[in-house]
Amino acid sequence: MTVVHAGRNFPAAISDIRRGFGQRELWAYLGWQDIKQRYRRSVIGPLWITLSMAVTAAGLGLLYSQLFETPIGTFLPYLTVGFIVWNFMLGCMTDGSDTFISNEGLIKHLPAPLTVYALRTVWRLTLMFAHNMLVYFAVLAIFFSDLVRDGYILSSGGALQPGLDWTIITAVPAFVLIAVNGTWVALLFGIISTRYRDIPQVVNALTQLLFFVTPIVWPVDILAQKFKETGSWQMLVAELNPLYHFIQILRAPLIGSEQSWHHWVVVLGITVVGWALALLAMRNYRARVSYWV
Template sequence: MTAAEAPLDNPSRTYRRAWEDIKSGVQLRDLWGHLGWQDIKQRYRRSVIGPLWITLAMAVTAAGLGLVYSTLFKAQIGTFLPYLTVGFIVWNFILGCITEGTETFIRNEGLIKHLPAPLTVYALRTVWRLTLMMLHNLLVYLVVIAIFFSDVTTPGYQMVENGLPQPGLDWSVFLAVPAFVLVALNGVWVSLLFGIISTRYRDIPQVINALIQLVFFMTPIVWSTDILHNRIGGGDIALWKTLVTELNPVYHYIEIIRAPLIGNTQSWHHWAVVGGITVVGWMFALVALRNYRARVPYWV
């Protein structure tokens, strides 16, 4: 009988073993920290400006789309460009956690077969690499905020014409730090859970890649929720807003980071939604680790 055919009542499959995998993985921060940094260096080896290509690519994307969509939506570039820039930065991190998370163990096949390390190490390696990339992208945010500082710090500014007034950038900007930590915690369980499932069923990454573009366009990144208020009238406003935004979990993840960074109204129900998903997600990840942790080396 192969390991993949072994019964699930194996005594090694316990929640204690699953928790030890997570605990040991976190403690090996020198290992996953080094591996994540080496991923960045390897990607831009022999490049003139190295990892700054990450920043340059984000700057070009934000500037180009910001000019186009601010014109289409009749929005002030001074407030809309920071909104779009932060949205793209957070989206890229979430996108990486989902798409690269599904291939976390597949890409680390060689290490998994030859290095006796907890599976959590490879999930943390993925999230740490994406965190480093996000830090590079935040340089674009700092430049944009410096240029349009007076626009985003003006109390009562609007994202689009006839939009909701926003409080403006203030000390609540530091709420973005715990918000990112919470999002990163979700990135780890996504990498663990989806990574295990994708290792067994190789079609999962293809399905996710096919659906991810739809999620992008359904998420308020290049458009604002104020547009729904302006374009959709009558009693259908609440229904459409709920369907398009509130029922989209990615929107809540983006908003808990974006709102404080650009001085938008911080709604605490976004934190509640993300917190609830975090708890449920980690529960599923623990179940997956408990039942299938030992099978991953055979599946890869």
């Protein structure tokens, strides 16, 4: 049998990634089977994903809109999209850490590129993302008049937003870019986690902290109003958080919020650095994954 993971060099690592993307039918089938297996014998099946997101968004949206004294018509879409994007990125980090560990049997018996298992994870999360987007469309239909209004606000005294317009189409390349980053995260975290089994636990612990410091349930406008002094370190809480930029490139066009190109610059920079690290990890350790798992 040919050992497909052999070769400690960049051409071999690049070949693994290229062949992994080329085996679309394999990772797409495996990802879909993950969803079917998860909701096996369930009456409504994958719709539980949608219902869970709907209940979470509605409950927290109503609560935090009162706590922050924000208009429910604009805050609930803001929080809903934030949760949807966050769940996708959270899955890339947590499920990505277990990518190779959970595929131990296939890795040892199926001569396939390692990238297939990372893409399986990202595809499964993409299917879940699609189910959650049904909640967004429902919220959009209910609060459409609030979101298309030019000059709406996310919080009392906050910046005026332009409202929904043709820029909503930029949500498509934004999600593609986030998914591309999710793939290198699954590769890099997955390889490290096979060697150091404490990494998934560390990732789970850190993501809980990251959730609270990322503008998902609270608008950035609140920081701007509370800490108006120039150079105040509190204003950097959002800007120094890379997850904020990932969320914003997708959330802004979907809710008609003001878009800033610096978010795209940050995300593109992270994409380049992240894939460079993933390639380095693939070059040095891809041949050892089958032994570590």
